[in-house]
Amino acid sequence: MEMLLLVVVVIIALIVIWYICTLNKLNRTLVKIEEADSGIDVALTKRYDVLVKMMDTVKAYAKHEKETLFEVINLRKGMTLDEKNAANAKMSANLEKINLVVENYPELKSSDNYKMLQQSVIEVEEHLQAARRMYNSNVSIFNQMIVSFPTSIIANSKKMVKKTFFEAEETKKKDVKIQL
Amino acid sequence: MNIEELEKSREKVVKKKKIGYGIAAIVSLGFVFINYMFNGVLEFDTVFITGFLGVLLTSVLTMKDYREFVKGYKKVVVLEIFKTIFKNIHFDLDRGIPEEIISNTGMMDTGDIYHSNDYICAKYKNVSFEFSDVEIEEEHTDSDGDRHRVTVFKGQWYIFDFNKQFKADLQVCEKGFRNAKLGGLFSFKKFNKVQLEDIEFNKEFNVFAQNNLDAFYVLTPNTMEKIKKLNNSVHGKLLFCFIDNKLHVGLHSGKDLFEPNLYKKINIEQNHKQAIEEIQMITNFVDILGLDNDLFRKGV
Incomplete structure (x- = not known):
């Protein structure tokens, strides 16, 4: 009888330890996702700042180009992933418009200031890609964990749901296709 | 140093090494012979010991010349190639x-x-x-x-x-x-x-x-x-x-x-x-x- 009781206690203790470890692992992954999410915020802000500088440079140079209407971008704290995706898409659209305008001004295109800004755009886009990849990598790990048995039991009890990926821009996807 | 001098330097090291190994071999066999003459026993253990010591001594004695050869090789052969590829x-x-x-x-x-x-x-x-x-x-x-x-x-x-x-x-x-x-x-x-x-x-x-x-x-x-x-x-x-x-x-x-x-x-x-x-x-x-x-x- 005592033996049976001991076995039951050991089994319960093992279940409790497993529960705590698994829950901690899930929570740690959630924290990593939040960190990666803030990495996306930082990268988006950097991209926005460079874009504003670029738009100011272009506007100052091409004052009579009234027809060029840039998309209004609002970056604020606590944006959802969809809002971030939308803001990012708007930034890309504005960048395309800038490139079109600049084509008409070879002096601007060849100026050191513009070249430096272009280099900065490449740099911040690379940072954004890194933040996106890190976020998606953590989301992938989390999503795999919460659908795998027996971790799914804890995830369901804590009402944890699958996280959404931060989508790559359509243009970037196209680039990849071309490379392949 | 040029290619001919480098080759001479290599030959010099090889020659010294060959002489060294030759002496080591003669000394080793000499030990075996003396041992056989005085004790009537053919014992080859000493061949390995004296042979090993001979190789070691030869390497030590030719070290300076060998290093000179290696240095020469790197300057004459390797550095010349570097100059064509690097700045x-x-x-x-x-x-x-x-x-x-x-x-x-x-x-x-x-x-x-x-x-x-x-x-x-x-x-x-x-x-x-x-x-x-x-x-x-x-x-x-x-x-x-x-x-x-x-x-x-x-x-x-x-x-x-x-x-x-x-x-x-x-x-x-x-x-x-x-x-x-x-x-x-x-x-x-x-x-x-x-x-x-x-x-x-x-x-x-x-x-x-x-x-x-x-x-x-x-x-x-x-x-x-x-x-x-x-x-x-x-x-x-x-x-x-x-x-x-x-x-x-x-x-x-x-x-x-x-x-x-x-x-x-x-x-x-x-x-x-x-x-x-x-x-x-x-x-x-x-x-x-x-x-x-x-x-x-x-x-x-």
Whole structure:
């Protein structure tokens, strides 16, 4: 009888330890996702700042180009992933418009200031890609964990749901296709 | 020194070695003969001992000439090839990469015996690099109290100017390099193990970073593909450390580069070909990893 009781206690203790470890692992992954999410915020802000500088440079140079209407971008704290995706898409659209305008001004295109800004755009886009990849990598790990048995039991009890990926821009996807 | 003088220098060493080995053989057999004459016993144990001592003594006595030959070879054959491929060359056979530079990467312990030579500092495609042969050994004492040396690292250490700017250190080490101290528990720097999205890359390499975002920034999918390609093209274990905007590469190949074969006659075409093949180890890092691409060299 005592033996049976001991076995039951050991089994319960093992279940409790497993529960705590698994829950901690899930929570740690959630924290990593939040960190990666803030990495996306930082990268988006950097991209926005460079874009504003670029738009100011272009506007100052091409004052009579009234027809060029840039998309209004609002970056604020606590944006959802969809809002971030939308803001990012708007930034890309504005960048395309800038490139079109600049084509008409070879002096601007060849100026050191513009070249430096272009280099900065490449740099911040690379940072954004890194933040996106890190976020998606953590989301992938989390999503795999919460659908795998027996971790799914804890995830369901804590009402944890699958996280959404931060989508790559359509243009970037196209680039990849071309490379392949 | 020119080719003829180099060949003469080689022949001189070979001749001295042959004489040394010959004397060692005669002395060894002499011992056997004397032993047989006086004791009536044919004992060959002494042949091995005197033979070994003879080879050792010959190596010591010809060391100076051998070193002169090696130096001459590197100046006449290797340096000439360097001049055709690299710019701003500084070649110093006697010095190497200082121990503290490798120690500072935190990739491994620099052991009890540190030796580095054949230092090259140059530019390839406008990318500055340093290179040196490195050998690191540790002294161990076994349960019987016998001391023996264990090689921690033997191969080449390369330092390249890296074309991306990053804040934190990043370590990438091929799995199976048993002396790696990646993200060491007692390291003064705090490292996290990073899982990247490339499953194949994760299987081949361990990645540790002070800042996970830097790992994703430096190791783009393209860079990971290139590192895998490099890994397939080299013999030995690869270690990468991204530190202070420099890329350190350790190749644990178990051999030194640009060493001549003493018993092969100098054939300048053949020797140049061999040197070019070995130089490709350096140029491959720049070419395959695209280190000459300066798109990211200037940050925001």
